[in-house]
Amino acid sequence: MAVAGQDDDVSRSCGAGLLSRIDYLHPMTLLACPSCDMLHDVPDLPQGRRAYCLRCNHMLVSGRHTSLDRTLATGFAIAILIVFALFFPFLSIEELGFSNTTTLLGVAAAFLDGWLIPLTLAVTASIVAIPLIRVALLIYALFPIWRGRPPAPHAARAFRWSEALRPWSMAEIFVLGAAVALVKVADLATIGFGPAFWAFCAAVFIIAFERQITDAASIWSMLDNEP
Amino acid sequence: MNVLTAREAGLVSCHRCELVHDQGVARCRRCHAHLSSRKPYSLQRVWAWLIAGIVAYIPANLYPMLVTRQLGTTHEDTIVGGVIVLADTGAYGIAGIVFFASVVVPLSKFGVIALLAWSVTRPNSLSQHSRLHLHEVIEFVGRWSMIDVFVVALLTALVQLGAAASVHPGPAAVCFALSVVFTMLSAQAFDPRLIWDRPDTSPKET
Numbered sequence A: 001m002a003v004a005g006q007d008d009d010v011s012r013s014c015g016a017g018l019l020s021r022i023d024y025l026h027p028m029t030l031l032a033c034p035s036c037d038m039l040h041d042v043p044d045l046p047q048g049r050r051a052y053c054l055r056c057n058h059m060l061v062s063g064r065h066t067s068l069d070r071t072l073a074t075g076f077a078i079a080i081l082i083v084f085a086l087f088f089p090f091l092s093i094e095e096l097g098f099s100n101t102t103t104l105l106g107v108a109a110a111f112l113d114g115w116l117i118p119l120t121l122a123v124t125a126s127i128v129a130i131p132l133i134r135v136a137l138l139i140y141a142l143f144p145i146w147r148g149r150p151p152a153p154h155a156a157r158a159f160r161w162s163e164a165l166r167p168w169s170m171a172e173i174f175v176l177g178a179a180v181a182l183v184k185v186a187d188l189a190t191i192g193f194g195p196a197f198w199a200f201c202a203a204v205f206i207i208a209f210e211r212q213i214t215d216a217a218s219i220w221s222m223l224d225n226e227p
Numbered sequence B: 001m002n003v004l005t006a007r008e009a010g011l012v013s014c015h016r017c018e019l020v021h022d023q024g025v026a027r028c029r030r031c032h033a034h035l036s037s038r039k040p041y042s043l044q045r046v047w048a049w050l051i052a053g054i055v056a057y058i059p060a061n062l063y064p065m066l067v068t069r070q071l072g073t074t075h076e077d078t079i080v081g082g083v084i085v086l087a088d089t090g091a092y093g094i095a096g097i098v099f100f101a102s103v104v105v106p107l108s109k110f111g112v113i114a115l116l117a118w119s120v121t122r123p124n125s126l127s128q129h130s131r132l133h134l135h136e137v138i139e140f141v142g143r144w145s146m147i148d149v150f151v152v153a154l155l156t157a158l159v160q161l162g163a164a165a166s167v168h169p170g171p172a173a174v175c176f177a178l179s180v181v182f183t184m185l186s187a188q189a190f191d192p193r194l195i196w197d198r199p200d201t202s203p204k205e206t
């Protein structure tokens, strides 16, 4: 077994200090690389130090430490902004005396013509429901720990789902889609931005930030005390 | 390098939370996910979702994505047609984004997934590192193909101006969304550990 290659951004000590022992006594420090299955004995690293797989260079330890304060704050902010965006005007359009205003729910319900309904479900899920469910699961898993209580029942399961849903949360792709749509109608009509548009953009930025500051491994170790 | 994998050591690491267990344990003791050393039926599922994705992509390009009614005239745009319209109006950047997300990404994704799934069962000239890198890239960019579906949803909801102009979704929107979802499932079904389970037969890098 090998000691994981560590790195403090500059120097990389790959291959140094190979150990050939199997340490069953400390299973918590034993990590299998998620992308190549190579076993590593990862020592306790000071914050900010990363560890990489010796074979495939996949990052094993991000060196970040999740701050519950910040992760929970971003979680609540995302939930509030998305719920706000649901009920206020998203975009409005005006041309030749006709005008129309749409909300986020209107966008999600754009495909209500019979056989297009599956698309409505997919759009609603990917831009509203899944981002909200993710945040709700995250808060459910972390809030009791933040209060200094034991983890809620099934907290680890909730966090697992929150992570598994990540690729299906597509709020940021929707915002880029909105930019494309605006270019398409820009010379057709006059466009107005509603408060929901800005709230949703803010939510997308905070989701990206949440991803940056949340380190799954450190949350897993907090959840380890689950009964 | 002396490589010992979890499987060789009689261990299995949880695919979700990375906790290491002894082989034979059914569920992760931390997050309760099903444990398996390799994703079960990985290659079969990769191929099945991939074929579904390719099949859905064909009508997605043949049928109209967007139907525009403007002052009595009806105009239907396919995916590529929409890109051409954008480029004609001078919005080259946006046209480029849509072309990249709707044509380049899906097609290269089909190719890369097929290449990955094909190459784990055969000796090949592509190094393990470049295959792993391809897999990471494809997992990251695949979702962005959804952009055109969101454009259609937004335009449909927004441009409802009675006789002046209205926009309706075409059948291609459903096919395209399905194609993106199927290829995402295909990429997720691929287990990168399979790349490393065979000894590397490619010429060694120096």
Ligand SMILES: [Zn+2]
Pocket: A033, A034, A035, A036, A037, A038, A053, A054, A055, A056, A057, A058
């Ligand atoms: Zn590795």
Ligand SMILES: [Zn+2]
Pocket: B014, B015, B016, B017, B018, B019, B028, B029, B030, B031, B032, B033
């Ligand atoms: Zn687990």
